[in-house]
Amino acid sequence: MPIEIPKDKWPGSIKIVTIGATSAEGGTRTKSISVGGQASMPYLHYEAPMPNKPVIAIEIKSRKPDDWSPLLVEAWGETMAEPAQWAKKADEAGADIIVVALTLADSPEDAVRVVKSVLSATGLPLIVWGPGQVEKDNELLVPVSEATNGEKIVLGICEDKNYRTIVATAMANGHLVQARTPMDVNLSKQLNILISDMGMPKERILMDPTTGALGYGIEYGYSVMERLRLAALQGDAMTQLPMIVTPGYETWKTKESKIGEGVPEGWGDWKARAINWETLTAIALVESGADIVVLRHPESVKRVKGAIEELVTV
Amino acid sequence: MALAGIQIYKLLPQTNCKECGFPTCLAFAMKLAAKQVELSACPYVSDASKKQLAESAAPPIRLITLKAGSEVKAGNEVVMFRHEKSFYNKTGLFIRVKASDPDLAKKVTAADAYKVNYVGMDFSIDGFAIEADGDLTAAVKTIRTVSKRPLILMTKDSALLDSSLSLLAGESALIYAADASNYEPLADLAKKYKAALVVKSDSLDGLADLTKNIQAKGVEDMVLDLGGRNMGEWLARSTQVRKLAIKSNLRALGYPVIAFPCDAKDEGVAAAQAIAKYAGFVVLSEFKPELLYPLLVLRENIYTDPQKPIQVQPGIYEINSPNPESPVLVTTNFSITYFSVANEVEGSGLPAWLVVTDAEGMSVLTAWAAGKFDAERIAKAIKTFDVASKVSKKRIVLPGHVAVLSGELEEELPDWEIRVGPREAVDLPAFMKQALN
Ligand code: B12
Ligand code: SF4
Numbered sequence: 001m002p003i004e005i006p007k008d009k010w011p012g013s014i015k016i017v018t019i020g021a022t023s024a025e026g027g028t029r030t031k032s033i034s035v036g037g038q039a040s041m042p043y044l045h046y047e048a049p050m051p052n053k054p055v056i057a058i059e060i061k062s063r064k065p066d067d068w069s070p071l072l073v074e075a076w077g078e079t080m081a082e083p084a085q086w087a088k089k090a091d092e093a094g095a096d097i098i099v100v101a102l103t104l105a106d107s108p109e110d111a112v113r114v115v116k117s118v119l120s121a122t123g124l125p126l127i128v129w130g131p132g133q134v135e136k137d138n139e140l141l142v143p144v145s146e147a148t149n150g151e152k153i154v155l156g157i158c159e160d161k162n163y164r165t166i167v168a169t170a171m172a173n174g175h176l177v178q179a180r181t182p183m184d185v186n187l188s189k190q191l192n193i194l195i196s197d198m199g200m201p202k203e204r205i206l207m208d209p210t211t212g213a214l215g216y217g218i219e220y221g222y223s224v225m226e227r228l229r230l231a232a233l234q235g236d237a238m239t240q241l242p243m244i245v246t247p248g249y250e251t252w253k254t255k256e257s258k259i260g261e262g263v264p265e266g267w268g269d270w271k272a273r274a275i276n277w278e279t280l281t282a283i284a285l286v287e288s289g290a291d292i293v294v295l296r297h298p299e300s301v302k303r304v305k306g307a308i309e310e311l312v313t314v
Numbered sequence: 315m316a317l318a319g320i321q322i323y324k325l326l327p328q329t330n331c332k333e334c335g336f337p338t339c340l341a342f343a344m345k346l347a348a349k350q351v352e353l354s355a356c357p358y359v360s361d362a363s364k365k366q367l368a369e370s371a372a373p374p375i376r377l378i379t380l381k382a383g384s385e386v387k388a389g390n391e392v393v394m395f396r397h398e399k400s401f402y403n404k405t406g407l408f409i410r411v412k413a414s415d416p417d418l419a420k421k422v423t424a425a426d427a428y429k430v431n432y433v434g435m436d437f438s439i440d441g442f443a444i445e446a447d448g449d450l451t452a453a454v455k456t457i458r459t460v461s462k463r464p465l466i467l468m469t470k471d472s473a474l475l476d477s478s479l480s481l482l483a484g485e486s487a488l489i490y491a492a493d494a495s496n497y498e499p500l501a502d503l504a505k506k507y508k509a510a511l512v513v514k515s516d517s518l519d520g521l522a523d524l525t526k527n528i529q530a531k532g533v534e535d536m537v538l539d540l541g542g543r544n545m546g547e548w549l550a551r552s553t554q555v556r557k558l559a560i561k562s563n564l565r566a567l568g569y570p571v572i573a574f575p576c577d578a579k580d581e582g583v584a585a586a587q588a589i590a591k592y593a594g595f596v597v598l599s600e601f602k603p604e605l606l607y608p609l610l611v612l613r614e615n616i617y618t619d620p621q622k623p624i625q626v627q628p629g630i631y632e633i634n635s636p637n638p639e640s641p642v643l644v645t646t647n648f649s650i651t652y653f654s655v656a657n658e659v660e661g662s663g664l665p666a667w668l669v670v671t672d673a674e675g676m677s678v679l680t681a682w683a684a685g686k687f688d689a690e691r692i693a694k695a696i697k698t699f700d701v702a703s704k705v706s707k708k709r710i711v712l713p714g715h716v717a718v719l720s721g722e723l724e725e726e727l728p729d730w731e732i733r734v735g736p737r738e739a740v741d742l743p744a745f746m747k748q749a750l751n
Contacts, residue, residue, distance in 0.1 A: 001526065283586040
C-alpha cells in the first residue's frame with residue numbers, strides 16, 4: 001500500500017548566523033561557523049534540507065573555577081589554570097566554538113588578556129560571557145569587544161536588564177550577541193525586538209531561551225524551544241533566529257553530576273551517570289531545535305557530536 | 315478521528331423523540347461530540363451508525379497493554395508536541411536478555427529489583443526482552459521464577475513461540491517480530507495467546523501492508539518496528555508514522571512504535587531520542603543504573619502534563635524528628651524543589667522543620683520572580699502553620715538564592731532570627747552542621 005508522506009510546507013525559515021571572521025573577512029579565525037537556515041522542524045530532511053548542522057561549544061573559564069565537579073577537573077587537568085591551554089585542549093576535544101566565561105574576579109585588563117590569549121591559542125570562533133552582573137558585564141565586555149574588533153565574537157549574555165551596552169558595543173565592533181530570556185516565547189520575542197530596534201541586524205543575534213537540566217526543569221525549556229521553532233516556521237520574524245542553550249552549565253550543578261558518594265545506589269556509576277546527565281540533556285535539546293549546545297565534558301562532546309552526525313546524514 | 319457534532323447528527327435517527335433526555339437529536343449529538351454522554355442513551359441508533367461511531371471514537375494510535383504481574387501501556391497519544399496537550403503513556407523500558415546466558419536468573423533478579431526515587435516517585439523497569447539464542451522455553455521458565463514483569467519474546471520460530479507462550483497463560487506478551495515472510499503463523503499465535511505482535515519492515519508501505527494483512531487474520535494488537543539505518547532516519551520515520559496516525563487518521567499505521575537503542579552506536583543517545591520522539595517501547599542492551607536513571611527521569615519530564623507542575627502540599631514537614639531547638643527551613647511547594655531539600659536534610663540525619671509555602675508549584679527563583687515567594691507570603695506561612703508553637707528557638711533559614719528577602723522578612727517577623735542558607739540544597743547539611751548550633 002503506497003503511503004503518501006505528509007509534509008509541512010512552512011512559510012518561514014531560520015536566519016543564518018555566522019560566528020567568527022577569517023582573515024579574508026577581517027578577523028583571525030581559521031574558519032567561521034554558520035548556524036541556522038532551517039525550514040522544517042529539526043532533522044526532517046524530507047520536508048526541507050538543513051543547510052547548517054547544530055554545533056558544539058565548549059565552556060572554559062577565565063580562571064580556574066573552584067566549584068566545578070571533580071570529574072571536570074579530572075578531564076581538563078592542569079589546563080584549567082591557563083585559558084589558552086584549556087582552549088587548545090577544548091579545540092582538540094572537538095569543539096566547534098569556544099565559550100570564554102569571565103568572572104567577577106577579572107579586571108578589564110585580565111579579561112582582554114584572557115580573550116586575546118584564547119584567540120591566539122585556537123583558530124575557532126569565540127563566544128565571550130560576562131560574569132552576569134550588569135555593571136561588571138559592561139566593565140569587562142566593552143573593552144573585550146573593542147580589543148577584538150572585527151572577530152565576529154558572540155557577546156553575552158544579554159538579558160533585559162543589561163542588553164543595551166552589550167548590543168551597542170557589539171554593533172560598533174562587528175560582533176554578535178546572545179539574547180537570553182527565561183523560558184517564555186513572548187519574552188524571547190520581546191528581547192529580540194528591543195535588540196533589533198537598536199539597529200542590530202538579525203543575522204547577528206543568537207536566541208537563548210534558557211534551559212534546565214534533566215530532572216530540573218528541562219521539560220519547560222524543551223517545549224519553549226519547540227514553540228519558538230514552530231512560531232518561526234509559521235512566519236513570526238522575531239523568532240527566526242538560531243537557538244543557543246547551556247546544558248553543560250545546567251547539568252554540572254546538579255547533585256547527580258557533582259556528587260559521587262552517599263547518593264542512592266540506583267543512580268549507578270558516578271562518572272558514567274554524570275556524563276549521561278549532560279549528554280542526554282543536550283540530546284533532548286538538540287531534538288527540540290538547539291543550534292548551539294554549550295557543553296563542559298569532553299566525553300559528552302564526543303557523544304553529542306556523534307548523534308548530530310547521524311541526525312544530519314540522509 | 316473524532317467526529318464533529320454535526321457529523322454525528324447525520325448518523326442519529328433524527329426523530330427528536332427525546333428519550334435520550336435531550337430535546338433534539340442535534341442537542342444529543344453535540345453532547346456526544348463533547349464526550350459528555352454515552353451513545354447507549356439513545357435506544358434507536360442503527361447498527362451501521364453504531365459501528366461508524368465506534369470507529370471514529372477509536373483512538374488514532376491503538377492502546378497496547380502488555381500484561382503479566384505488572385502492566386505497561388503504549389499508544390493512545392493525540393499530539394505531536396507535548397505543549398499541545400500532553401503525552402500520556404510513558405515509554406516502556408525493557409531490558410534485553412539472552413536465553414543462552416548462564417547468569418540469566420541473576421541478571422533478571424537484579425534488574426527486576428531495581429527501584430529509584432525521583433521527586434517522591436518510585437521508578438522501575440517495565441519488563442524483559444528475551445533473545446532466543448538458546449532454549450527460549452527454558453529461559454521463560456527461569457525468568458518467571460524471579461520476575462513477574464511483561465515479556466517480549468524475540469524469535470521468528472513459531473514452534474518455539476508456541477511452547478513459550480503456552481507458559482504465559484493469562485498474560486499479554488509481545489512477539490517480535492512478524493515480517494512479510496512469516497506473518498501468518500505469528501498472527502495465528504498472537505491470536506491464540508492474546509499476545510501483541512511487532513511488525514517489522516524497512517518501509518512504511520511495507521508496514522501498512524503487514525498490519526492490514528494481520529488485522530484481516532483477526533489480530534488487532536500490533537506494534538511497529540521502523541528499522542532505519544541511523545538516528546536521523548529513525549526520527550523521520552517515527553515522526554511520519556505519528557503524523558499519519560494522528561493527523562491523517564491512517565489506521566494502518568495507528569500503532570505504537572518499538573525502538574532498539576541496544577543496537578545503536580550510542581545506546582544512551584538513541585534511547586533519549588526514542589523517548590522524546592514517540593517510542594512506545596524501548597529495548598535496552600543491559601541493566602545499567604547509570605543510564606537507566608537518567609532515562610527514567612527524561613521519560614518522566616517528557617510525559618509530565620505541561621499544564622500542571624508537580625506540586626507538594628504546603629505545610630510544615632518534620633524531618634528526622636525535630637525538637638523545639640531545631641532550625642526552621644523555608645522552601646516552595648514545587649515538587650523538585652521540595653524533594654531536593656527534603657532528601658538532603660533527611661540524608662544528613664539532622665533534624666529540621668521544613669516549611670513549604672504555597673508558591674503555586676514554582677521553584678524558588680521562579681516563584682520569587684513571579685511574586686509568589688516573598689517576605690509577606692513566607693511570614694503568612696509561618697503564622698498559618700503556627701510554627702512558633704513548635705519551636706523555642708525562633709530561627710528561620712532562607713534559601714541562598716533569595717538572600718535579598720532577609721531584610722523584609724525581619725520586618726515581617728520581628729521576633730525571629732533570619733538566616734540565609736546556601737544556594738544549593740547539596741550544601742545544606744554542611745551549613746546546618748557548621749552555622750546552626
Ligand atoms: C523551569 C523554570 C521555569 C518554569 C517554571 C518551573 C516551576 N514549576 O517552577 C517556567 C517556564 C514556567 C518559568 C517561568 C518563569 N520564570 Co523561570 N526558570 C526556570 C529554571 C529554568 C529552572 C528552575 C528550576 O526548576 N530549578 C530547580 C529547583 C529545584 O531549584 P530551586 O527551587 O531554586 O531549589 C534549589 C535551591 O534554591 C535550593 N533550595 C530550595 N529551597 C531551599 C531552602 C533552603 C533553606 C535552602 C538553604 C536551599 C533551598 O535547593 C534546590 C536545589 O539545589 C530557572 C533557570 C535555571 N536554569 O535555574 C528559571 C528562572 C528561575 N526563571 C526566571 C524567571 C524570571 C521566570 C519568569 C518570571 C519569567 C516571566 N517573566 O514570565 C516566569 C515566572 C512564572 C510565572 N509568572 O508564572 C528567572 C529568575 C531570575 C531571577 N533571579 O530573578 C530564572 C533564574 C531564569 C533566568 N536566569 O532569568 N520558569
Ligand atoms: S433518543 Fe435518539 S432519536 Fe431520540 S432524540 Fe435522542 S438521539 Fe434522537
